[in-house]
Amino acid sequence: MLEIRDLVCSYGKVMALKGVSLSVAKGQLVALIGANGAGKTTTLRAISGLLKPRSGQITFNGHDITQAPARKVLSLGIACCPEGRRVFPHLTVKENLEMGCYLRTNRVEITKDMDKIFEQFPRLAERRAQEAGTLSGGEQQMLAIGRALMSRPTLVLFDEPSLGLAPNLVERTFEIIKNIRDLGTTVLMVEQNALAALEMCDHAYLLESGSLALEGSGRQLLDDPHVREAYLGG
């Protein structure tokens, strides 16, 4: 579904990705793990069109999206739930969801999808007229997920979904992400919480200093001595 080949990205003279190749198969939950600065977020930014890669190729369902702008990527079916949630603080909950489907025009379908989101997250329904900045961290995460789903994506990119959340909410968030996969939407997730990510994913990639260090099923990486040593606390 998503194929990345020899992706090279840089911020000025700093190389963030030094030739990364990975693929995400339809229906899978793929985890991208690694330390801070390994290039995980850069990979997602390159996919979603916020960052133009130096070289390499990204294809999605046969479309070359290497240089595509964000709106093109989104309209092909890739939505992003960005790091730190990034809800629009002074828009209401409802407006935030509407932002998620800015490119869609069918009001009837949009209302149906929004009702589904409200059904799934009753807290958001209660607060639909409230500014998103007044929500708790957990509620903001639900809103950011709901917003990403509003575009009816076939692939959702999650960037550090557990960051800054209380432990019970982390678990809830991971449950939701698994549920999204179970309902047939493909997921590519960047996560620092390596243990949780490896336990829930179908396939995983380990990034180190901008290069791919390891790949395999979640189980394989969990059993790998290097991963255990460096990312799972021995």
Place this chain on the structure above:
Amino acid sequence: MAEFLQHLVNALVLGGTYALLGIGLTLIFGIMRIVNFTHGELFAFGAYFVYLFAMLLGFNFFIAFAIAVVGGCLLGAAIEFILLRPLRGADIETTMLVTIGAWIIMQNTELLVWGGVAKAITTPFPETPLVIGAISVSPLRVFVLVIALVLIGGTYALIHRTKLGMGMRATFQDSETAELMGLNIRGIYTATFSIGSGLAAAAGALLGPVFLAAPTMGDLASLKAFAIVILGGLGNITGATIGGFLLAIIEELGAGYISSGYRDAMGFLIIIAVLLVKPTGLFARAERIG
């Protein structure tokens, strides 16, 4: 008391147009982070366009007004498209210098085209003022106030009730995430600059017939627009609206009770005071559009 009320009525008329100027500038600064020195020239453009169409080409005054506003929007869009779009991501100082350059070019073009003598614009409104008790106000000034209020209301509705307005607010709050949502950020910027410029042109088209159209009228308009934006807080539309009326009241009362020679200085004294005491503006909440 009657004199005081008369001053307030005058201030109200002036304040409506000041608010238009301020809202336009605060939108552009708030969303695009551009310190726009062409704003006053759009104001002058509005006045001259009414002069051109109503006085020289013989159009109906109201149609000339509408053309001036639409023309202001188009000119604003052109400025954004030609001068500012290639500079996206440049320092705020760079874009500021560019708008200063554009301001000088526009003003000298006006001087070249229209000459240095101020132009009077006549309107279909009767000269006899409406007298209510001790207060008198000309029908033209009533028209100016009503149209200003309609445009202010329209801008509010645009920002708060339309999809474009939601996109503008979202872009102001987090342009990168707005881009992730599929927004055409460049289009939002062009629309913002165009709307802001149209509001300045509307203010000029309204005040031109009340006073005169002169090539340097834009300078003071720019300065006052900045003053209003500072009063109201950057990017704050409600603040700009209140700031516009406040500046007009201060000017009017200052001119009436202290010295009419210092009319234009009054506002700036207040600005200096505001900057010293509350630099974020009188009505600043957290920075936001809306």
